[in-house]
Amino acid sequence: MQTEFKQYIKMVGRGQRAGEMLNKEQAFDAMQQMLEDKVSPEQLGAFLMLMRVREETAEELAGFVEACRTTVQSEFTELNIDLDLGCYAGKRRHLPWFLLAVMAFAQSGRRVFIHGTAEPESQRLYIKEALQFFGIEPATNKQSAEQQLNQFGFCYVELADLNKPLDKLIQLRALFGLRSAANTLARMLNPSKAKHSLHGVHHRNFDIRHVDAAQMCNDTSVVCFRGEGGEVEFNPERDATLHYFKQGNKGELKMPALLESWQIKPRALDLVQLQQVWLNQVDNNYAEQAVIGTLAIFLLTTDAVATVDEAIQQAKNIWQHRSATWPLG
Structure with missing residues (x-):
């Protein structure tokens, strides 16, 4: 039985001292009502912005994302994917160099599922635009996604074709002028049920929150780090901490900076x-x-190596031995 939605607004909106955190079941119920359009526009805006100001707990994120997973188009779970990448931040300081990493990784025999969307009124460069520049349009169903996987080793699907209710929440930025928890949930979605999922975030402590939520959702292999611009891209100018939850164990790995000095943007x-x-x-x-x-x-992330040093060495080898032809047109 669903709780009247205004009760959730009261719980989170009473202020710093009286406000309450939702448990996982309450968060699931609240998000399910939002995704099913069972709340008024006023209630939706109030709840999302109150959560934005207070920030979501790991338990709330776990409940939210489990509700979001119930509205994913199920056909995409049949694709047999090695690595899931949610790309929702967009780039503004650097090009999406992670796209070249995806291409090389896919050439080495892995299957990569990329999903994302573009926010309204954003001045950022999104992965969809980068792919379209080279002639690749988003896959819209299982068949077209499989065609891209067979041709390139990776595919890209828009969130609106994976989970339209969740995409509608992200598009509300046009009204709010602010992002909501929907952006975080989209990163955590893993709509293809890939064996491994990698998340890039921008803000401090959200990486830890992601893996705590992954543990509560019983995910099997999730890695999260603070990527360049909030994307799944390593910034070689600084160290990065990789937080992970794998096969029931939480931990972290340190990726060292690969450049000795800052570069001109x-x-x-x-x-x-x-x-x-x-x-x-x-x-x-x-x-x-x-x-x-x-x-x-x-x-x-995919457990292909045991140590960071081995990963860097193997990554250099994959990059140096990539196909000499440009695969995107």
Whole structure:
């Protein structure tokens, strides 16, 4: 039996001292009502923005994401995916170099499922635009996703085709001017039920919250780290801590910086440079180290290696031996 939604608003909105945290079951019920359009627009906005100000606990995130998983299009769970990547931040300081890491990783025999969306009024470069630049349109169903997997080793699906109710929550930024927990939940969704899921986040402590929620959801293999711009991309200028929950165990790994000094950021994001770096037509040390570091994290996430040093060495080998032809057109 569902609780009247206004009770959840009262619980989280009473202030710092009187406000309450939702347990997992309450969070599940609240999110289920939102996804099923059983709350008024006023209630929806009030609840999401109150949670935005207070921030969600790991238990609340676990309940929310389990509710979101009940509205995923089930056909995508039949694809047999090795690595799930939720790409929802968009890039504004650097190009999405993680796309080259995905390509090289896929060429080495892995199957990668990428999902994302574009936020309204955002000035960021999203993965959809990068793929479209090279002639790849989003897959819209299991069949087109399988075709992309067979051709490239990876596929990209828009959140609206995976989970329309959750995408509608993200698109509310056009009204709020702020992001909500929906962005976090989309990263955690793993809509293809891949063997391993990697999350990139921007804010401190959300990486820990992600793996705590993964434990409560009984996920088998989740890694989360603070990626460049909040994406699943290693910033080679600084160390990164990889928080993980795998086979019932939580822990962390340290990825060392791969550059000794800070690099000058580009004035503009020119997608042609992605192709030029892949083909070794330009010398871009930042891009190369970002790709290698990201590849190393992919390997650590999928348990392909035992140590960080081994991951970095194998990542260098995968990058150096990638196919010489550009696979995207």
